[in-house]
Amino acid sequence: MRIKQNKLTEKPDLEYTMHGTLIQVYSKPCYCVNIVNETSRHCYPLTPKQYEVYMLGNNPKKQAEKIGKVIMPR
Numbered sequence: 627m628r629i630k631q632n633k634l635t636e637k638p639d640l641e642y643t644m645h646g647t648l649i650q651v652y653s654k655p656c657y658c659v660n661i662v663n664e665t666s667r668h669c670y671p672l673t674p675k676q677y678e679v680y681m682l683g684n685n686p687k688k689q690a691e692k693i694g695k696v697i698m699p700r
Contacts, residue, residue: 629658629669642684651680 638650638660650660657672659680672680682688 627671629656629671631660631667631669634658634660634669640681640683644684649680651677653677 633655634650634652636652636654639653640649640651642649646663648660648662650662651672652658652660657674657677658669659672659676660667660669679689679692682692
């Protein structure tokens with residue numbers, strides 16, 4: 627279930643851009659990620675483990691290691 631944008635009153639814990647999309651990670655009022663692109667803004671709840679992955683920021687290799695996936699070199 628999505629979280630309403632007006633509930634996001636605190637500053638994000640982390641904010642970065644990935645593929646032209648703004649990613650905002652929050653721990654207050656709850657663990658959630660706000661995904662903002664040109665056409666929409668959606669905020670989704672996260673588990674504490676998912677929050678840790680998003681907090682690794684714009685580093686797909688570290689995110690993949692955290693969730694236990696292997697990234698193949700190109």
